Amino acid sequence: MNILEVKNLNVSFYGEKIIDNLSFNLRNKENLVILGPNGAGKTVLLKCLLGVIPFEGEVRWIKDVKIGYVPQKFFPEKNTPLSVEEFFKFKKVSKKQIIEALQSVGIDNMSILDYTIGIISSGQLQRILIAWALIDNPKILLFDEPTAGIDIEGEKTIHNLLSRIEKEHDLTIIFITHDLSVVYKFADSVLCLNKKIVCYGSPQEALSTENIKQLYGEEVKFYKHAH
Amino acid sequence: MHTNLYSLITVIFVGGVAGYLGSLMITKKMALVGDALGHVALPGMGLALLWGFNVSLGAFVFLFFGVVSIWYLQTKTQLSTETLVGIIFVLSLAIGFLIIPKPELLHALIGNINQVSFWDFIISVILSISVFYIIRKIYSDMILSSMSEDLAIANKINIKKQNFIYLLTIALIVALGVKVVGSLLMGALVIIPAATSRNVSRNMRQYIFISILFGSLSGALGFLAFKITNLPVGPLVILVSVSMFIISLLFKNVKFLSKCHA
Numbered sequence: 001m002n003i004l005e006v007k008n009l010n011v012s013f014y015g016e017k018i019i020d021n022l023s024f025n026l027r028n029k030e031n032l033v034i035l036g037p038n039g040a041g042k043t044v045l046l047k048c049l050l051g052v053i054p055f056e057g058e059v060r061w062i063k064d065v066k067i068g069y070v071p072q073k074f075f076p077e078k079n080t081p082l083s084v085e086e087f088f089k090f091k092k093v094s095k096k097q098i099i100e101a102l103q104s105v106g107i108d109n110m111s112i113l114d115y116t117i118g119i120i121s122s123g124q125l126q127r128i129l130i131a132w133a134l135i136d137n138p139k140i141l142l143f144d145e146p147t148a149g150i151d152i153e154g155e156k157t158i159h160n161l162l163s164r165i166e167k168e169h170d171l172t173i174i175f176i177t178h179d180l181s182v183v184y185k186f187a188d189s190v191l192c193l194n195k196k197i198v199c200y201g202s203p204q205e206a207l208s209t210e211n212i213k214q215l216y217g218e219e220v221k222f223y224k225h226a227h
Numbered sequence: 228m229h230t231n232l233y234s235l236i237t238v239i240f241v242g243g244v245a246g247y248l249g250s251l252m253i254t255k256k257m258a259l260v261g262d263a264l265g266h267v268a269l270p271g272m273g274l275a276l277l278w279g280f281n282v283s284l285g286a287f288v289f290l291f292f293g294v295v296s297i298w299y300l301q302t303k304t305q306l307s308t309e310t311l312v313g314i315i316f317v318l319s320l321a322i323g324f325l326i327i328p329k330p331e332l333l334h335a336l337i338g339n340i341n342q343v344s345f346w347d348f349i350i351s352v353i354l355s356i357s358v359f360y361i362i363r364k365i366y367s368d369m370i371l372s373s374m375s376e377d378l379a380i381a382n383k384i385n386i387k388k389q390n391f392i393y394l395l396t397i398a399l400i401v402a403l404g405v406k407v408v409g410s411l412l413m414g415a416l417v418i419i420p421a422a423t424s425r426n427v428s429r430n431m432r433q434y435i436f437i438s439i440l441f442g443s444l445s446g447a448l449g450f451l452a453f454k455i456t457n458l459p460v461g462p463l464v465i466l467v468s469v470s471m472f473i474i475s476l477l478f479k480n481v482k483f484l485s486k487c488h489a
Contacts, residue, residue: 050377050381051380069377069378071375076374080254081425081428081429083429086432090371090382091382
């Protein structure tokens with residue numbers, strides 16, 4: 001059963017094409033990694049899936065789907081007067097639910113609930129955002145990986161944490177990254193994006209040396225050019 | 228004596244809700260909006276003074292059109308709210324100066340507490356309480372969308388609608404406030420208590436409570452100072468609230484120290 005169908009998706013900003021005629025499907029419980037260099041349109045694609053920005057074409061989710069979303073960028077100001085507990089309460093959940101959600105992402109020290117959100121380390125904040133996305137039991141998790149690597153202490157990487165959560169929560173995950181190694185860790189299928197589809201399929205099929213070169217080649221050229 | 232009591236209660240209510248609205252305004256980085264909207268009220272106040280109807284009503288009519296234009300342009304253009312407010316604001320100022328007769332101009336700019344009648348008082352209290360409850364409903368959604376619009380939209384929050392409601396409530400409170408503290412100073416009554424609160428609060432509950440408290444206190448103490456000195460009430464209210472702000476700066480350092488130990 002397809003949980004998501006994307007057909008002939010096109011996005012342009014000020015006449016410049018960001019996503020060019022993209023089509024793919026996602027089955028229930030299938031983990032999809034969307035891979036591509038910076039500026040390939042990955043985050044834009046995610047925003048189309050969420051309905052945050054306008055697009056041409058079709059994005060069709062299964063009926064009444066519940067989506068959890070972890071954005072790439074989320075930097076509350078240092079002096080934002082908002083505690084972690086209040087941040088969770090935006091979702092009208094009980095304290096018990098908050099504690100469970102935090103525990104499921106590996107946070108056991110509940111004194112964090114009283115901390116101001118702006119002073120939390122980026123690793124802890126990443127965990128909190130995942131807990132926040134999962135707290136009302138979505139079927140899908142859209143995870144847009146931060147560009148800079150984040151050290152999340154305890155669990156080796158954010159990828160390990162997510163693959164554990166995926167098993168526990170029975171989730172379908174769409175994971176956006178520029179990091180090739182993520183694919184081998186937990187992708188059922190991979191979509192390589194550089195404005196249009198460069199490759200799509202199971203990791204074994206899709207990630208030929210040639211495809212990878214095509215995907216990242218432009219970026220390499222760009223760096224050479226800049227120096 | 229009654230007039231005094233009406234005026235005092237009016238500034239307490241309007242000041243408190245202005246502080247509440249201000250706490251959102253600072254979070255949304257719209258600090259100049261409140262300031263500018265005070266001036267948008269000017270032509271309406273001018274016409275009211277010329278033709279002898281209620282100053283707040285005249286102010287609200289202009290504020291309403293100002294706010295609707297800002298909101299409309301905001302959704303139709305890529306310009307920031309602050310830019311759009313800037314344009315509407317100077318336009319209003321220009322019209323205001325052209326139509327308000329000189330002696331009334333000063334009243335419009337710095338307010339006149341003696342104008343508060345029984346009905347002004349009743350309406351101010353009712354509207355302040357209504358605005359409080361309306362904003363309470365959308366407050367946390369608005370904080371969330373100020374932190375991340377994407378997260379807010381993904382959570383099915385209608386940002387445009389909430390912004391519109393928010394601007395409308397500002398128009399209402401500014402219209403009530405300009406009568407007392409004047410169009411020049413109303414913005415300060417919205418911004419300063421919230422800025423003070425931000426210096427000393429660590430979570431949203433404290434932030435809201437202290438914003439409202441300091442808004443009301445500024446109004447009340449400013450009014451008492453007016454009774455003692457007989458100087459214009461608007462500037463006194465603002466002096467009180469700025470004093471609180473300066474004192475709060477001392478506590479700001481304490482807050483950060485205690486955070487480091489946490």
